[in-house]
Amino acid sequence: MTTIAITGGAGFIGSHFVEHVLKNTDWNVHVLDRLTYASSGFDRLRDIDAFDDKRVRCFTVDLTQEFGSGLRQEIGEPDYVVHMAAETHVDNSISDPWPFVQANVVGTFRVLEWARTLKRLQKMIYFSTDEVFGPAPEGVQYKEWDRYNSTNPYSATKAGGEELCLAWANTYKVPVFVTHTMNVFAERQHSEKWIPRIVRRTLTGEKIVVHANPELTKSGSRFYIHARNVASAILFLLKKGQVREKYNVVGELEVSNLDMVLTIGKILGKEPNYELRDFHSSRPGHDLRYALDGTRLREMGWAIPVDFHASLERTVRWIVDPSHRKWLELPSSTG
Helix, strand or coil: CCEEEEECCCCHHHHHHHHHHHHHCCCEEEEEECCCHHHCCCHHHHHCCCCCCCCEEEEECCCCCCCCHHHHHHHCCCCEEEECCCCCCHHHHHHCCHHHHHHHHHHHHHHHHHHHCCCCCCEEEEEEEHHHHCCCCCCCCECCCCCCCCCCHHHHHHHHHHHHHHHHHHHHCCCEEEEEECCEECCCCCCCCHHHHHHHHHHHCCEEEEEECCCCCCECEEECEEHHHHHHHHHHHHHHCCCCCEEEECCCCEEEHHHHHHHHHHHHCCCCEEEEECHHHHCCCCCCECCECCHHHHHHCCCCCCCHHHHHHHHHHHHHCHHHHHHHCCCCCCC
């Protein structure tokens, strides 16, 4: 039986990928996760009925530490490794960068060293971010091999992890390649993230701060993409991707942060209370625009399964369902 090991599989994007693998393959799944605040324990895996699935095994692992012989024995010989585990919140990386160096650089080193020992390993994916390229000027969409320009500790540590992967592929023949993904949203996202925060503050009437240029005339923008669409691309690349290459996984539509606030307000039927604010000048590291070129993956034959607007509406309506209010950290009587 084919086995895939997913680091960070109890986390937000990781759990959606676990769900996608369970629904679209007959593979066994090994989840490796430290179960920090971002994973909410096994809650996400419980919500997708994966925690008790006979095909899923969960290992509580601190990836910054060397894989012990007992752990290696229990995990066995996976055919694929998808390394999604990471510290990801930019604000937290600016406040305290050390955990990001540990998780995203040292942790990647540990996973690569473990991967070197796997005799059955066919492919490994390192899950990276658009932020390694830094802010994108208007009209620019970065291609896979464009230069790095990390502007905050989070993106710098992800770029460091990328370079380790390329070096291990070249030096030790680890069959690894890199993906860059832009702003991912979906059900069960941590309440600190942008879309859940918009939903929560729209419901409560709290002010939503929207990052903008210094003149406060234009908000930032991103290419948003649903986590299950990302999962589809990752599974596609496990079949089609080439070792020591890079692939951009990009949403089909660029959306300004202000438009996101207004669109979510329309879905909820509430007028959002928002304020444009220049964050970058006061706290460098908050970039106004990111953009990737997704041409390569499209030319390989991958297409987004569900478009942005349908994905967003489905996600917002899922979030505000009374049975899901725990993901907003919002009292069930609000809204």
